[in-house]
Amino acid sequence: MTTAEVHKSNGIGKDLATYACLLVLAGLQFVIAYQKLDASQMLGRMLTVACVEAGLAALFFMHLWREKRGFLLFVAIFTIAVLLGLQFGWTDSTRMVVGAPFSK
């Protein structure tokens, strides 16, 4: 077996396993959608599953796990920090629901 053949055969099983996991997790989101839950619970569960899916895709499909640890940390910390920063809007959104104007 040549080096190229070794490279081709190495890890295809891992790709298939990741693909299968992603299919199952995507299916799980559809199952959650038909459960009798309130919207916030449903949102929480679906987003949790989506984050796991995104992590699997980034690590194994995008090969982030193979990169230098410093780069992995850079991508993870930078992305998570900005995503967390975007969550400030929710408090105002909730105030809109309960009818309190922004000026109060």
Added chain:
Amino acid sequence: MSQADLTMEGHSPGMTIGPVFSIPTKKLAMWLFIIADTMTFAACLVAYGFLRNGTPNWPRPFHSITNVALMTFILLTSSLTMLIGLRSARAGDKAGGFRWIMITAALGIVFALLHIREWMGLINEGMTLFKNPWGTGLFGASFFSITGLHLTHVTCGVIALIVVGVRYKGGRYNADDIEVLGLYWHFVDLVWMFVVPLVYLLNLAH
């Protein structure tokens, strides 16, 4: 690290920028683009959540999950075919690499057609950017903006797949270029994993 190790890791010798992250510059550029694009999609989805949470008569127009489930399956499968194409290219199988890239592009086209068909269905039911028969007009604006942004990414990805595939076959591009394009394609898939629950599944008519 030997040259063989570098090749096995997918990095051509001479393309690395040692002191920073030791990854090829093209790949680093794509990662920076992906991070920036993540912010764009995240801002859109958070704004969408803000509107949905703060609007009492938010519409739930989706009666069936068949179409969106099929679209999800196709996009996930296209990520797998992209990986197989990259593996073929890395293994020196030029014909195989080209074939799998074209299969990925074909799956992207099918996804886009299904998406457009869904849009046409909603438009025929009376949904526009600013009004719809079910509730607040904000729904149409946010739905078409988010799914339209994603569809634009898919369309650009399909064009890039065809261009890079043809140039790879012609010898102008190599496996590194396919890997960089693969990052973009997987990112499009990754974004869809958040669009589906937020935009479709939370708006199912029970």
